[in-house]
Amino acid sequence: MVAELLNGFRVGLDCYVDPDRDVTDYIEKLRVEHLARDLDNLQRWFPYVVIEGIRVLDVLEQLGRKATSRVYVKRVSTAGNWHDGLDLADFEEGSLVEEDWLKRDQLEYHLRRSPHISTDFLYERHEA
Numbered sequence: 280m281v282a283e284l285l286n287g288f289r290v291g292l293d294c295y296v297d298p299d300r301d302v303t304d305y306i307e308k309l310r311v312e313h314l315a316r317d318l319d320n321l322q323r324w325f326p327y328v329v330i331e332g333i334r335v336l337d338v339l340e341q342l343g344r345k346a347t348s349r350v351y352v353k354r355v356s357t358a359g360n361w362h363d364g365l366d367l368a369d370f371e372e373g374s375l376v377e378e379d380w381l382k383r384d385q386l387e388y389h390l391r392r393s394p395h396i397s398t399d400f401l402y403e404r405h406e407a
Contacts, residue, residue: 281350282329288321290314292332303380305334306341315342333381334388351398355405364395
């Protein structure tokens with residue numbers, strides 16, 4: 280939606296996941312060489328390219344690029360709770376042991392990079 284409002288183009292990082300790579304690190308599962316090529320091409324044609332996905336800051340760093348603006352989408356329950364934030368707090372204090380490698384990867388990223396704090400724009404998406 281943001282990309283369309285800006286007359287830009289949206290790129291989803293999950294489209295670059297190589298399911299055949301047997302690794303437990305999201306960045307290592309990405310075909311970053313394809314992503315870099317596509318970003319170069321898209322930036323020639325669109326004024327804005329919006330990249331969405333987990334660990335965006337890490338991906339951009341690996342590509343030697345920086346975001347011009349950062350938007351964090353916070354999933355909020357109908358009761359107003361940010362359950363990912365509650366999981367993050369539990370993970371940080373050691374009371375949550377996450378078995379799923381992807382969820383653990385996301386939690387570690389949040390502790391290291393704090394994308395929910397260092398954002399330029401915060402959007403709360405309320406889920407039913």
